[in-house]
Structure formats: C-alpha cells, structure tokens
Amino acid sequence: MPNVKPQHKDTYLCFTTQLNNSLYITGFEPHAKMQTAHHMLLYGCKTPGRQDKVWNCGEMAATANSAYSSGPTCASGAKIIFGWAMDAPSLVLPKDVAFKVGGDSDIDYLVLQIHYKDVSKFLPPSTETDNSGLTLTTTATPLPKTAGIYLLGSSGTLPKKSVEYMETACAFDEDVTIHPISFRTHTHTLGRVVSGFRIRDGKWTEIGRKSPQQPQTFYNVTTPNISVKKGDILAARCTYENTKDHPVNVGPTADDEMCNFYIMYYVDGDKTAERKYCFNSGPPYYSWDEFNGGDMNLEAIPETASTDPTGGKKWIRTGDNTDEQWGERSMDERDTEDLLSYIRYLASLTPNRESQDLYDNY
Template sequence: MKGKYLFILEILFIVAVTYSHSYNVERYPLLMPNVRPTTPELYLCTPIKIDSTKDYYIVGFEPNATMATAHHMLLYGCSQPGSSKPVWNCGEMAHALDTGSETASPCSEGSQIIYAWARDAPKLILPDDVGFKVGGTSSIKYLVLQVHYSHIDEFKDGSTDDSGIFLHYTLKPHKKLAGVLLLGTSGKIPPKSTEYMESACTLQEDKTIYPIAYRTHTHSLGRVVSGYVIKPENEWLELGKRDPLSPQMFYPVHKKIPITRGDTLAARCTMESNRTTWTHIGATNADEMCNFYLMYYVKDDEPLEMKYCFTSGPPTYYWQNAGLVGIPEREASTL
C-alpha cells in the first residue's frame, strides 16, 4: 500500500508521554491530512500501516477534535483497509451520501472498532496493564481513522481540517488484551412516538471477558441508552446507562463482573420522536443510530472473535419477541 500518509508506526511514534506505568509510553498523531470537506454529512477515512515485525499496545486515546467540526470519529482496526488511497469517502451503513463519488468502507477485511469519540469527550487512558494489541502477531495490520463531517460551513473559506486522535502506545507486552463489542440495531422509528431499539447476543466463545467501560451513541432522538449482561436464571446486571446527548466518552462500567460463555449481552436505546415522518437508521443527522459500545479485556487470551452484535430493530425485533425474560422495563429506559 502506497501514499505519503501511510507510515509505519514504529518510525513516527516519537513523542514521549508521561504515565504512572513503569514503562515508556509514546504518542502518535493519527490525524486527517488537512482535508477540506465540500459535502455535508461526509465521512472521510485515512489509514496507517502498522509495522508487522513488532507487537504494539495502544493504552490511551487523546482526541484532537471539537464537535463544532467533527460530528464523531471512529478508529477501526483492519486486516486490510477499504481503499489504497490516502483519504477516501467511507460513509457508514453502506449509505452512499455522495453518489457522485467513489465510496468504500473503512475496512475491506477484518473490521473491528477500537475507539469512538463524539460531543467533545475527553481523552481515555486504559487501566494499568491493559492494551489493544496491533501489528506484529495481531490480526490488526492497519488502523483507519473515520471522521464524520456533519456540517461544512467552517470550510467554505478554504480552511482545512486535521481532526483525529493521538494514540498512546508502548512496546511492553501486556497480558490483558483489550477489545470492543458494538451492540446496535437497524430499524425505524414511527412519527410522534416513543420507540425501543433493542439488541442482544449470547456469548458462544469459551472466553471470559472483563468489562472496563461503555459508551453510548445516538443522534438527536435518543433519550436513554442502557446495556446489560444477562446471567443464568434471567438475572439482568446493568453495565451502563447514559443520556446519549451528554459527552459521548467511555465511562466506567457500573458492574465489573466477568462475562462468560452462555451469558447474554443486551442493549436498548429509548427514542422519542416529535417528527411527523418516519426516522430510519442511517448515517445523517436526519437519520438515527442506536449504539452501545462495551470495552473489555481478556487475561492471557485473545479478544472475542465476535466484534458486532446487531439486530433488525423495530418493528421486527424486540427483546420480548426474542424470548428474553425478566426485562427491567422501567430501569432500562429511565435515568
């Protein structure tokens, strides 16, 4: 893969960061290369190739963005990026926002989300000895930054943008490897209504994951997003619950309980619409999203093969018709 913006991490990780850890942590700027968005609701991606000769461990994320410019940012880990270009149009949900230009997904192979940011969320530093392994023996060979530019007024005078993330990393091997599981839905919201968008997946892998943090994401109709682990005997344990219109950072989970094979992970977005038309899941501000991100780690093991848990959403999928029992109806939809 070519292009002057595709760099080997080992070479360009040059700025030291002071941590409480007993090992060196470096700082790398993964930023948009001074792009000038010309289309509203544009999603742009830019990649870096990671040195394949060493394992790197990402231990922190420092956003370089404001919500006045970037609606949200996602950091993907990929086996292969979605394009060989230094920057490309990468609209989400296969929703081509600009049909006059070529679009490609963030990853063409091995897609997984590592980090997400919105609404002026602050930096995130992982717990001691927890890190995302990339490069080397990891399946993550590329990192791809995606930025959603909802509005373009700031760029009409010719200004450019370098929104992105400063990655904090180390070469010290970590025994606790981090992963992110994204729960979300498709579906649609009727006009003048309150609607539940719900997802649930049962862990089928012989692994134990330890939840660290959660993050919620909707657009303007979201009122509450809640996430649970459902234990045997239909015991619902709250992992996190948030107003999605507050800063969309990763918050510490409410219960640090191990999650094992046979446990079910579930999420609900409570949506309130005063609109006179239907609202669909999609990429623009006129659309909606229902996302609950669960960040976790595993001990002396690889993260889950399951990276995403999505359902069809309303009106075809609800917890109740999926056979879930003991649903905390009130608690799941109120703060």
C-alpha cells in the same frame, strides 16, 4: 486527517496508517470539535478499504465528494477500537490493559473514520482545511491484559410523535471470559437513554446506562468487576423521543438515527472474543420479545432500563404498529427501504462474516 476539505454535509472520510511492529495502545486523546465532526471511529483492519491515504467511506461515499476515491472503511478484518462524539474527553485504559495492534496481531492497519457534520467552513472561497484526529498513547512492551470492543446495535424505524425502544440481544457463545471495563452510548438527537445488560441465569445486571446527549466517551461500567462468560446473554436498549411529525429511520446521516452500545472489555492473555457485533432489525420487526437464544426472563427487566441516570426521568414506550404512526408506507416498503439500507451501511463500515450473514438473511 491530513488537511482534508470535505465539501458535503454527512461526508465520511477515512485515513489509514500501516503498522509494522507490535504496538500496545493504552490511551486516546481526541482532537476534534462537535460543531464539525459528528463522530470519529478508530478501526483496526487487516486490509484497509483503499490504499489511498484518504478516501470517502460510508454510504454517502459514491456521491459525497469527487475529490476522493470511494471504498469501505476496511476491506477485511474490521474491528472497532475507539469511538468519539459530542466533545468527549481523552481516555486512558486501566493499568496492564491495552489494544494489541501490528506485529503478529490480526490488525495490520489503523483507519480513522470521521463523519463530518458541518462543512461550511471548508467551502470555497475558504482555504481552511481539517486536521481532526486522535493522538494514541502506545508502548512496545507487551501487557498481560488485552482490550477489545463488543458492539450492540439496532436498525429500525421510530414512529412519529412517540417514545419508542430499539432493542437487541445475543447469546454470548465464546470460549473466553470477557471483563467489561467501560461503555459508550451513541444515538443522534432523538436518543434519550441507552442501557446495556448481562443476563445470567435469568438475572439482569447493568453494564452501563447513559443519556447519549452527554459527551459520548467511554464511561466506567456501572457494575464493577462484572464478567461475561459462555452461556450469558448480552442485551441493549436505546430509548427515543420522536417529537417529529414523521417516522425517523436508522441510517448514516445526522437526520437519521442510530442505536449503539459499545462495551470495552479486557481478557487475560491475548485471545479476545471472536464475535464483535450484535445487531438486530429493530422496530417494528424486532424487540426482546422475539429473542430465541435463551431465557432472558423479561419479567426481570430492570425498571431503570429507560431512566436517564443524570436527570432521573423515566421514558415509557408509547409507539405502536398502526399505519397512522408509521406513516403511509406498507410494511414491505419499510422493510426494503429502511432495513436493507441500514444493513448495507453497516456492512460497508464493517465488512465481515456477521454483517454479510445479516444482509444475506434479508
């Protein structure tokens, strides 16, 4: 960020760089601290949300900071390339693997989005500014394997005083085979475990599993040499412990929650998967029981799906759909206030056909 001064907690700022020639990104070095930045996301865009060098982006954009214009992260062609949070370290891609940007790719701009957590050091009378960002390692030499990101996530509400799951699943209906190489988890403070799986012919194979309270970088997949092909199912679960005395919704601020499981993969050649996202509405509306895209064989869900691989603690769902746990709002009110709010937020960050279809369906 070029000496920005965010003035409100949960401000989202975006910074863009235009690409001309083809480049191949092979590494990411973050320059940020978790005390200030809740997260950084690097997007590839066909068209940025604005032509300004810096602008407000995300759901808070309209009111967060009048010093900057407002707009989405990307106006078209949004693709997530990299994510950072919780003081995660640098990342170097495997040999012969790179993200292709610029040139004849469908990425003409890079956009860095930063969600600011604490802006107190930027408030008057302080003159301090922020230069958080990323250093990219690139080459102009084409590499034989092209990297991509597939993001699974969920909306929903966590009942008060409960352990709850947010689950999502999508059939993989692509004509390319992807090879997951690393994964990244993301929740806010209530997340305990995030896990992702490939289901093939009813057999569950773990792609990755991690506590989201650890540095939120990309970790090596837990099943080496795993692949995903047409006919497979991709699924993810976020496990939460809501210790609060009120329900907590998925949303864009640090006081809300999120459920994200990122898969970084490569393909042989330069044709990546067309679909980039798999999102569902979450509790109390959606769980794996509602999946209708094939046979998930739910009896075979791994017992470790909600087990923290670091400490070994297993979290078992205690939430239910009673009004006492969900609070006083009716189901229709929760639908209107929570689900649509998050879908609007998702669409503002990644304006594409899939997020618009999701919004239209509700």
